[in-house]
Amino acid sequence: MPILQFEDLTIEVVRKNIRSLRLTVYAPDGRVRLAAPTRAPAASITEFISARQAWIRRHQARFAARQQPVTLRYDSGETHFYQGRGYELQVHPATGRARVVLREEERQLELHMPAESTAEQREQVLAAWYRARLKEHLPALAAKWEPVVGAQAKTWAIKQMKTRWGTCNIQARRIWLNLELIKQPLPCLEYVVVHELVHLHERLHNARFWGLMDQFMPNWRQHKATLNQVMLAPAGADAC
Template identity: 70%
Template sequence: MPHLLIDDLHIEVVRKNIRSLRLTVYAPDGRIRVAAPLRTPDATIHEFISLRQAWIRKHQAQFAARPAAAVLTYEAGETHFYQGRPYQLRIHSAAGPARVELQAKEGFLDLHLPANNTAEQREKALSNWYRARLREQLPALAARWEPVVGARAEAWAIKQMRTRWGTCNIRARRIWLNLELIRQPPHCLDYVVVHELVHLHERLHNARFWALMDEFMPDWRAAKQALRSVHLKPCG
């Protein structure tokens, strides 16, 4: 992928069939990416970045200040989150397919799977459980927020993403949600759902987009701020 070096900033440049320049700074490492129309001169991209250096460095500093993400080993006693609440992992030897049981009142996540299991097997079992829980919630989320936003997605899907909480294919009207959202408080999931639905009205993060967010979900800023403090799980 082509790169530009502007002062000490390394810029990834992606040329696409778009009409305007787009700048993104990615968590957790502050990687910088510019999407540019196909025939945009390098000098134009250089000027575009130079005028936005303060904005870029502010976001890189915010990402650098985040606490390091906990390294999970999927051992008994470890803390795992579900819908923003911490649960202690308990592991039980049991025949048959792996299964997870949430003991909400007691504060435990009980993982049942055959003896002599590996960390990878325990991780996969929990990931499958998280995915199933988020998938169960999708119909109710769509039913709640699509009428509010006045936009309907043709399809909803879930995947692990390294840099985004959600994404919207506007042409196909397909919305993807990051699996990690099931670990966050419900209002964060609501925020991402509304955010992606609003993209069906407005593709860009411009004044109109944020005005629509204010209209449909006035308290969206609190959820956005909460998600900024979270290190996304790297994709394997």
């Protein structure tokens, strides 16, 4: 893949059968890639990058500041998060059905599993516990925010997502929330709920959308900034 050096920026350039230039900054390392029409002049590419170099550097800095994912083995002593607080995981050998016990005062998360359990099995049990906790929150969150936003989802659902905190199928009025949200502070979860509900009024992230966010949740920027510090998975930011 051809490489373009622009000042201190290294940019991968790929020629494609597209109509316009498209720039992407990838997490976690800030790699930059430019997709250009097959016959786009070199001067146009350079001008495009020059006009967007501040945008590139801003996203590179944002990705560099994010919390990097930690490789977990689901062993005793690890820190696992629930609603924005860190808890020390304590794995206890046990017979019978696996279970999770949250001890808030001790800041411990107990995982009772057979002694021969694997890291994958422990992960699955803890994920099921997280899912149940998030599911418990959904009725109250919907009851609180749907009247405020003036929009009602037909279906609320949970799934593990690699690049998004939430998504909304406007036609089906179905909202999906990322399972990882239960690990973040409750206001962050509420921000995503409001964000997706607002999409039932406005599909695009345009001035009307953000104006509605200001109206329904004036401090949404604070919660968005908190989530921006968390690295879900390798992803990217696009600029057209």
